[in-house]
Amino acid sequence: MKLLDVRDLTVSFPTKKGPVLAVDGLTYHVEPGEIISLVGESGCGKSVGILSLLGLQGPSARLSGSALFDGRELLHASEKHLSTIRGKQVACVFQDPMSSLNPVLTVGKQVAEVLRRHRGLSAAQAKKQVINLLERVGIPAPAQRYANYPHEMSGGMRQRVMIAMAVACEPRLLIADEPTTALDVTIQAGILELLKELRDETGMAVLLVTHDLGVVADIADRVIVMYAGRKVEEAEVRALFADPRHQYTRRLLDAIPRRGGGGDPGRRLSGIPGTVPTLHESPAACSFAGRCVVASEQCHTAKPPFTESAPGQAAACWHPGAQTGHAATGALK
């Protein structure tokens, strides 16, 4: 049984220049206990695509499609229904822990609030439980830290508090939107490790939104690549890195600097020329065609269907196999 089943999700925002299509027909699902990653660059719709699941998309957004959590519809659900799910069965961790925590309450109180609200624990029970949770997420001296205000903690510690709050009610799905982007790499490594441990222990699924392919390589089981509001590729993590089937994924992997071989003057990254198209309409073409080096006429006139190339791997690309390695694109800047 799919834990989360999103079908044809479309989110648009009205603007003076006409509606902006932030998410254009996004379909994906999450299995219990799975770590699935939504990857893409700024403006690809990855964050809006998950915020809209929880009614956090903003008042002006227009939604269509469907998103079933455990068989029950989330889109257009009543606030009352959503509030029984949010925080309890589906929890969120956001990028910047400083702006997600209340600066005038101690961190202990904030985590305790979740337990009292959803589990009906007494103040004393909740405090005991919070100290256990803080210890579980790797905060040293949790009993003392309970009384700290957010500003008294470092960024990494604050993100651990956010995670403690998110997992307090043992959610079945944790949505993490760029949870390590604001953190240093040595701290990031610890947070990713913690997410994996919590998944292994509690069997919760994790829906991780990130732009960092290194993070994806570290933690994801399955990956969904988004471009200009659309899903362009979906694959098991190893297959995606070994044999990307969409030209955008391929070019994105070629664009990241890799460790090793430093100081070699002959080494060259290949960037992607051009910029992301505006999202004012849903083009009847591949959204990436304008920046793609192997684009043919077909790519500019017909939207490529989402086609399975191997079990579990599918892409929306007319030229999934075309090779554009470093050698072929060396001349491009």
Place this chain on the structure above:
Amino acid sequence: MKNALNGTSPASTDAPALAVTGLTKHFKTAAGTVRAVDDVTFSIGKGEIVGLVGESGSGKSTVGRCVVMLSPPTAGSVVVDGVEISGLRRGGVRRLRTGFTMIFQDPATSLNPRMQVSDIVAEPLVIHRKGRPGERDRRVRELLDLVGLPHMTAARFPHELSGGQRQRVSIARALIASPALVVADEPTSALDVSIQASILNLIKDLQRDLGFACLFISHDLAAVEYVADRVMVMYLGRVVETIDSAGLNERAAHPYTRALVSAAPVPDPDEQRSRTRITLSGDIPSPLAPPPGCHFHLRCPVAMDVCRDRAPELLPGSGAGHTVACHRVH
């Protein structure tokens, strides 16, 4: 390129592009003195790119700002192209300013939104009264060509450009007066991956063609390794290791550098999941009260008693140009 638009001629031809000795920067705050940079010494050869890496609070940006005198150092000397600039008054620094320029992280906030691109790029020439208007226009077009922007960009305003194009404008502005030294502070951190690659390539190409020296500050090890000839690692205000980029993976000796290298994720699932990670406990201590001895000893997995008492000196390690400040190594 010898004309009135080019920078000041070097005072001495064999001096390094940048020589920094004993650089110290303290900030007085209500809570006490923040020791952002603590006795940092290094040099950058002519035409060399040196990467400066470290985590937030390591002092890497402060070093960059002190080097170009945006923030005058508390102590120590900064010599650019044979000329000492650290003791100069404001006017003296200003006269020499075309020789050392800066590229900032966020082009959205470092470009004046009310100026056209042509005026932004030409401004260093205008301020320093270099060249006639016609020459300046020609030079602006030259620079736009160099950074890969079409000439029609000249009449645009920053908000009409994409992030990558804006960063190209900042690079053009930084290079128009032919500086001997360019400090680039996280020039690609605000950009998407696909755009980042072209900006890194651009910096590399321009440096090769124009021969300026560059201090490339970043938290991204892979980007630094790609661009720089040599990498300098900072921790809590001090340089802990300097090593050529090629040796960063295998020959890095300082436990902090090794932890940093092991924590940066590799975009390859098989490799990433089979690596052994050095996990650091705790956080970077406050620069208000840095620990005694080696600044890293509280988080160091191999700390000894001596590390708590005495700060290690930056001494030669293995191979040319390798220096490391660690009691375990020496």
